[in-house]
Amino acid sequence: MTSFLQNVIDALTAGSYYALFALGIALIFGIMRLVNFAQGELIMAGAYTVYLTQDWPWALIVVATVVVVVALALLMERVAFRPVRGRSAATLLITSFAVSFFLQNLARMVFTTLPKSADITPLFRRSFVIGDLTISWLSVIAVCTTALLMVSLALFLNRTRLGVQMRAAAEDFGMARLCGVPANRVIAIAFAISGVLAGIAGLLLVGQTGSLSVTMGLTPVLFGFTAAVIGGLGSLTGAVLGGYLLGAATVFLQNILPFELGGYRDAFLFAAVFAFMALRPGGLLRAVGLEERV
Amino acid sequence: MGSRLRWAIGLYTVLAAIVVAAMYLGSLGSTTIDRAVVNALIALILVLGLSSFVGASGVFSFGHMAFMAVGAYVTAILSMSPEQKGLQLADLPGSLATWHVNPLLAVIVGALVAALFAAVVAVPLMRLSGLTASLATVALLITMRVVFQNWETFTRGTRGLILDSKAPSKEVVLVAALLVLGVAVAFRFSSIGRRLAASREDEPSARSLGIRVWWERGVAWVLSAFLVGVGGGLFALYFRNISPDSFYIAITFTVLAMLVIGGLKSVSGAVIGTLVVTAALELLRQVERGWTIAGVTIPSRLGMSELGLAVVLLLILIVRPDGLVPGELRWPGGRADRPSPSGPTVPPAVDVAEPIAVPDERAAASEVRRAP
Numbered sequence: 001m002t003s004f005l006q007n008v009i010d011a012l013t014a015g016s017y018y019a020l021f022a023l024g025i026a027l028i029f030g031i032m033r034l035v036n037f038a039q040g041e042l043i044m045a046g047a048y049t050v051y052l053t054q055d056w057p058w059a060l061i062v063v064a065t066v067v068v069v070v071a072l073a074l075l076m077e078r079v080a081f082r083p084v085r086g087r088s089a090a091t092l093l094i095t096s097f098a099v100s101f102f103l104q105n106l107a108r109m110v111f112t113t114l115p116k117s118a119d120i121t122p123l124f125r126r127s128f129v130i131g132d133l134t135i136s137w138l139s140v141i142a143v144c145t146t147a148l149l150m151v152s153l154a155l156f157l158n159r160t161r162l163g164v165q166m167r168a169a170a171e172d173f174g175m176a177r178l179c180g181v182p183a184n185r186v187i188a189i190a191f192a193i194s195g196v197l198a199g200i201a202g203l204l205l206v207g208q209t210g211s212l213s214v215t216m217g218l219t220p221v222l223f224g225f226t227a228a229v230i231g232g233l234g235s236l237t238g239a240v241l242g243g244y245l246l247g248a249a250t251v252f253l254q255n256i257l258p259f260e261l262g263g264y265r266d267a268f269l270f271a272a273v274f275a276f277m278a279l280r281p282g283g284l285l286r287a288v289g290l291e292e293r294v
Numbered sequence: 295m296g297s298r299l300r301w302a303i304g305l306y307t308v309l310a311a312i313v314v315a316a317m318y319l320g321s322l323g324s325t326t327i328d329r330a331v332v333n334a335l336i337a338l339i340l341v342l343g344l345s346s347f348v349g350a351s352g353v354f355s356f357g358h359m360a361f362m363a364v365g366a367y368v369t370a371i372l373s374m375s376p377e378q379k380g381l382q383l384a385d386l387p388g389s390l391a392t393w394h395v396n397p398l399l400a401v402i403v404g405a406l407v408a409a410l411f412a413a414v415v416a417v418p419l420m421r422l423s424g425l426t427a428s429l430a431t432v433a434l435l436i437t438m439r440v441v442f443q444n445w446e447t448f449t450r451g452t453r454g455l456i457l458d459s460k461a462p463s464k465e466v467v468l469v470a471a472l473l474v475l476g477v478a479v480a481f482r483f484s485s486i487g488r489r490l491a492a493s494r495e496d497e498p499s500a501r502s503l504g505i506r507v508w509w510e511r512g513v514a515w516v517l518s519a520f521l522v523g524v525g526g527g528l529f530a531l532y533f534r535n536i537s538p539d540s541f542y543i544a545i546t547f548t549v550l551a552m553l554v555i556g557g558l559k560s561v562s563g564a565v566i567g568t569l570v571v572t573a574a575l576e577l578l579r580q581v582e583r584g585w586t587i588a589g590v591t592i593p594s595r596l597g598m599s600e601l602g603l604a605v606v607l608l609l610i611l612i613v614r615p616d617g618l619v620p621g622e623l624r625w626p627g628g629r630a631d632r633p634s635p636s637g638p639t640v641p642p643a644v645d646v647a648e649p650i651a652v653p654d655e656r657a658a659a660s661e662v663r664r665a666p
Binding site: 035080083084087088089090091093094095097098099101102105106108109112113218222225226229263264265266267270271273274275277278279281 | 352353354356418419421422423424425426428429430432433434436437438440441443444543547550551554596597598600601603604605607608611612615
């Protein structure tokens with residue numbers, strides 16, 4: 001029972017991270033049909049901002065990280081993605097791949113490839129015990145922050161004018177524009193939100209591992225977009241669902257795989273994802289208006 | 295001889311001449327340049343292989359370097375001497391431990407294994423639509439990397455393998471590249487290649503004409519895996535040192551960038567893209583090592599060549615989305631744009647040199663579609 005509860009907590013923590021990664025990707029995809037590989041580099045940029053500001057008070061670190069990453073996300077949209085808007089999904093995919101590679105190598109030139117370490121607050125390293133369960137403060141923070149961000153996002157999308165416009169744009173971009181939804185503003189807001197999500201994710205990742213490298217964005221973006229695909233690309237609820245499902249699958253595989261196969265965990269995971277995509281290409285929740293029309 | 299065949303042969307001659315000339319020019323330098331020349335030839339094989347699927351079908355694949363890895367590892371295992379296998383791969387099962395195959399034969403076997411693997415993967419993959427298929431190939435790339443990192447018996451994990459077989463000469467690699475070029479051109483001009491091009495330009499119309507898109511894509515997928523596998527085998531033989539990271543994101547990006555910069559839709563684009571990008575990268579690598587102008591020393595910065603490549607790729611995507619060479623090269627005044635003799639099953643517009651802006655316009659038009 002104890003180990004079961006411990007596993008649930010682990011799955012919930014991992015799932016929160018994956019949901020956070022996936023939300024940013026699903027949000028952009030819903031509106032622009034763009035699978036943004038560069039989301040990972042936004043997370044990396046967030047982590048490096050934390051590294052550069054680690055001596056500041058923690059509230060300022062959070063603000064600085066979010067501001068830097070949002071600015072970077074907006075810049076990325078303006079310089080690279082706006083010129084290719086409306087092109088084929090394949091072109092957008094390659095563009096984001098190029099942006100991601102660009103940012104990664106820019107970071108490599110500035111910060112070199114040597115891994116760095118950052119220690120924000122000792123709280124991130126502490127944990128507490130309830131009965132036989134060991135829970136780290138960081139997982140509490142991660143789960144709560146993700147939940148908070150999801151609730152705020154849901155409120156924003158359902159209760160504000162801009163949010164409704166964004167949902168309309170995600171459902172049918174052309175139609176929304178005809179009804180007077182300002183395309184540039186809606187897309188910029190979507191990128192800004194994905195920047196907030198990426199900044200927080202970067203902060204949490206630094207807190208979790210204490211180390212950073214220029215390639216650290218790759219794994220999050222791969223898990224994030226896998227989660228988004230499982231959930232049904234473009235559906236935000238699907239992305240969250242996919243994130244927690246992937247978290248549960250990770251912990252499950254960790255437990256059932258014999259020790260000598262432990263290294264293969266991600267191979268099993270992604271092979272399962274591959275199989276899932278082949279069997280159910282639309283994901284768990286099919287986003288409205290995503291089917292190609294002829 | 296039909297005009298299509300004549301055009302294909304003419305095109306092959308021109309492209310082969312360009313490749314040979316570029317290699318000759320490249321070899322004028324010292325032996326360090328020799329390495330760069332072979333590097334470029336192997337890149338050419340990889341790009342041509344990838345282009346046989348991605349260029350022909352319009353579906354991006356991020357997973358092809360997994361086939362390169364399969365080709366490379368099989369070649370390495372088959373061609374290493376038994377003594378080296380004893381040192382590096384002590385647990386190889388059965389006769390694999392004692393076999394010592396001719397390196398070039400090993401490359402072909404490696405490519406066949408890669409193609410076989412691709413055929414297995416193709417069964418589920420080709421069910422998917424374009425974008426989902428691209429995303430699934432990412433899952434393929436990651437899965438295979440983890441497998442190579444952990445399958446100690448065959449790959450020695452993250453430490454990689456060091457080959458002791460004789461490296462092929464530059465000329466052998468050149469001949470291989472020219473053969474691959476021939477296959478790539480022949481495939482694009484074959485009926486399957488042309489049906490694929492039709493589906494790339496307009497999938498619903500192609501399907502309505504009775505083209506089994508999944509089948510044509512599957513054939514292209516397996517063929518391109520074979521060609522990329524050849525590239526992987528030669529890579530292993532020539533550079534002698536392979537590890538799971540040799541076949542991951544960096545090379546995937548470089549090869550895709552070469553393909554997109556040159557022009558996705560044509561074999562000419564693949565060739566020109568490879569040559570231009572290779573030359574630019576070599577130049578940037580010189581800069582990267584650090585240099586001095588007028589007393590000011592610019593320090594060595596790693597990552598600059600990749601940065602430059604990413605910028606060029608972005609510029610091309612924004613300014614010239616069809617790449618440097620949008621259609622196949624042709625003789626001035628050639629008449630190859632006559633309707634093809636194979637009749638109405640293939641829209642003749644596909645091979646016309648002028649870029650056809652169909653996908654973009656269609657995307658724009660579908661934005662103004664009615665609400666359901």
